[in-house]
Amino acid sequence: VNSAQSYNYRVVKQFTIATVVWGAIGMLIGVIIAAQLAWPALNFDIPWLTYGRLRPLHTNAVIFAFGICGLFATSYYVVQRTCQVRLFSDKLAAFTFWGWQLVLVSAVITLPLGITRGKEYAELEWPISILITVVWVAYAVVFFGTLVKRKVKHIYVANWFFGAYILAVALLHIVNGAGMPATMWKSYSAYSGVQDAMVQWWYGHNAVGFILTAGYLGMVYYFIPKQAERPVYSYRLSIVHFWALIFTYMWAGPHHLHYTALPDWTQSVGMVFSLILLAPSWGGMINGMMTLSGAWHKLRSDPILKFLIVSLSFYGMSTFEGPMMSIKTVNSLSHYTDWGIAHVHSGALGWVGFITMGSIYYLIPRMSGKKEMWSPRLVETHFWVATIGVVLYIASMWIAGVMQGLMWRAVNPDGTLTYTFVEGVKATYPYYVIRFTGGLLYLSGMLLMGYNTYKTMRDGATVDARIPSLLPSHA
């Protein structure tokens, strides 16, 4: 078979499996550190297992390993299928897979050793940071090279989202990564003090905007229509959604630095842009959900569609909650409390996790030449276990967060604090236990997915997916 006449499913399959494996690892570490918060003795006084070192490993494993492997898999799949060409370069695509795995393994080794730049979501030290840059450039070449040689004139909207995510991550990573190496495993940021904080959260919030939002919206606009067998509710709105996000997202970062040394006007600009973001976010959510109009009954029987649609409802919740929390008066209550953790996880578990799981469930049978997953009932079980897990997690952290905020600001008539800090910690204990249970359920769901994936793929069948001759409508 002439390989130019078929799609490159090999790299998609590799990233699909990597997504499932890293998902289980990242969530396991999450459950471990959740347990440590409830029962601190669980770090066993071993430095490598302390919360401060495992927490960045958890965030790196779920965002950069589970999350980005999922984006690699889906973007490589979608760009090929919608452009009706094979990936630009098989060798470069293979390099992105093995290069990215090397980045992730380096993270697993260096973070527990305490090697870190100390920047949230940008912890990896300079040698790994440079490797990320190289792999990312290769990713961009493969993705945009495929777009350039496309056989379909129109660029499908999902590719716009994937393309923006790839370009934005390159820009953010380079600006925030600027620094001076001191030794092999130690470097210093090019910025200092509040300047560093501003650059960090310009990076941090745009990583949320362009990886955790734009990237996964690429999945929304391809996998929901495909799984529901309905076109996007409004294709025009999807294009508007894209450009509105691109023009407004860059400016919201300062809301992470309310009431700090950052100038007041900068904080206010960040807040205003965060509020504006509500409009395109909800437009996109409604557009995705209404794709099911006339086909709502499919939600009853199709667990993959349940994952995809429920993820959008979490997207809607998080993108409402986020702008609300960016209002300075609300932020004075919510900041530094577990409310932030609740917000992040309604986005991470509910939105990013579910849309990735749904899309990966869509890909697994197609990557292994099967009609469907080994057990669709297990997918259904996964959905319910994970949903209950998310609800327990975010509800307990919401309550804990508001409680902490109220306890910290409570003052007696004479002006002294009503509660000591440790009283707030003590009051949080039951909620940490509930959060641990929610996380454990979510992890169990992921393990079910791993088992189902193994059963579906274990015969190791390779799929030779031929590129169809052009449909008449494309000519």
Place this chain on the structure above:
Amino acid sequence: MEALYLLIPLSVLTVFVALWVFFKMSDSGQFDDMVGPGLRVLQDDDRAGPNPASPAEDKSDKSIQV
């Protein structure tokens, strides 16, 4: 706030690049058809396996060989 002398120009530049891409793509006709592309992805039958039954489609030239 020297950091803003870097971040604001960068962000403004990004917006202008995005505007340029938008108008260039708009002029080249990318956004002329706002209905067809949504339907066309559905015509691409990407199902694998022995029985990708879909009554509405002609599978003769675009089904997947496994």
